[in-house]
Amino acid sequence: MASADGERFDLIIRNGTLIDGTGAPRHQADLAITGGRIGAMGDLAKSSADRTLDASGRVVAPGFIDVHTHDDRVLLSDPAMTPKVSQGVTTVVVGNCGISLAPFTPHGRPIPPLDLLGDAGWYRFPTFGAFLDAVDRAPAAVNALFLVGHQTLRVGAMDSLERAATEGEIGFMRGQIDEAMRAGAVGFSTGLFYPPARHAPTDEVVALAEAVTPYGGLYATHLRDEGALLLDSVDEALTIGERAGLPVVLSHHKASGKANHGKVSLSLAKIDAAAKRQRVSLDVYPYNASSTVLLPGRLDDAPRILITWSEAIPEAAGRELGELAAEHGLTREDMAGRLLPAGAIYFAMAEADVQTVLRYPGAMIGSDGLPGGAKPHPRLWGTFPRVLGHYSRDLGLMPLEEAVHRMTGLSAKTFGLADRGVLRPGAAADIVIFDPATVLDLATFEAPETPARGIELVLVAGKPVWRNGGTTGERPGRALRRTRPI
Ligand SMILES: [Zn+2]
The missing domain is CATH 2.30.40.10 (Urease, subunit C, domain 1)
Incomplete structure (x- = not known):
């Protein structure tokens, strides 16, 4: 001292x-x-x-480091960052799941899931550097660290998303990644699960990730499949990291769908084995429900689905999809189609799995909070106090010191933040x-915006x-x- x-x-x-x-x-x-x-x-x-x-x-x-956010736009639109600072968060990592606000200037409404960040008016940065400069000019209450997203690049570079990128398109996107890394991005993210990226083969992702390698950044990924193909998808992510020579961050680790509950024990064992030969880490949020855009083709995994927002039927926010379907005399899938564009919360995880991943010593805490929407997932307001109060203190899942480490020192080390995440003179x-x-989260599915x-x-x-x-x-x-x- x-x-x-x-x-x-x-x-x-x-x-x-x-x-x-x-x-x-x-x-x-x-x-x-x-x-x-x-x-x-x-x-x-x-x-x-x-x-x-x-x-x-x-x-x-x-201060807590929220390693998994979609706060790209709210840094500019809601710089007080109340959902985050009220939890003790002082730094956010944006651009996760292949969705980044830059570089992209769409004509018309951005397609899902890019619309999670905002409408066309917010996608106004032709380069990554222009976005970072805008944050410099109008800083938020919290610090931000930036990933450049594969889905954003694909939507901007390709006339059809139903296929692999051509060599020319890959060259163009590599140029954009190079610009982002020179501007100061920390790495490249993918969301291979989502329609705009689903048709990207592993080789395409490796070719793009290799543009990050000279800069010493990292690769963060929302896996191609968190359900039946969870283990194959972990393998794919590890392969991409290994071939590109990049540290891998597996986003919001989970097993989705009843038939897959329990598989996180196998995926964590796989990650442990891989960690002997390459750098790999993961993040997790402390809830047994996920949230993203409403995707009518993938409702089967979740017996219960809550609508978070709907442009077509705004009053559906906060309602259960099955109830809405019954009221309209429709199937859940047809009802979902009527609500689009929309967002949803999917109850498709086992609580035991959530606790297994939370207990994993290498698991960083990340909220995956989705700002916006009438009834957002409560993780936006509750993640960090929920780990500290509910899981550490009340359930005894881990000592408080370890819980804090997984929100601070571990996260700073993984993302290369030299003077943050620890208490020490000079930091x-x-x-x-x-x-x-x-300390405790008070945000619920019914009243999610509660500090x-x-x-x-x-x-x-x-x-x-x-x-x-x-x-x-x-x-x-x-x-x-x-x-x-x-
Ligand atoms: Zn994601």
């Missing part, structure tokens, strides 16, 4: 219980902030500051103070972004650029 006798700081947080993000046991200490960075930690009784804060009985931890002063006795309990103060670069149950108007976030190989 740095000794700082007599030094003067901007802020000293006194008597807190420090959980430093490395997984190390908690300890009592003061923490001082100066110039947006952690200035000192330890017994700072002799030091003074412009402001002091007593954190007795509270945990002081690194960015992205900090959350929470009450370990009361969590117990998150008392959230600082980004030393500036408060969430305090006394509300946002502060501060916008200290930054567009974070990859500056060195991961």
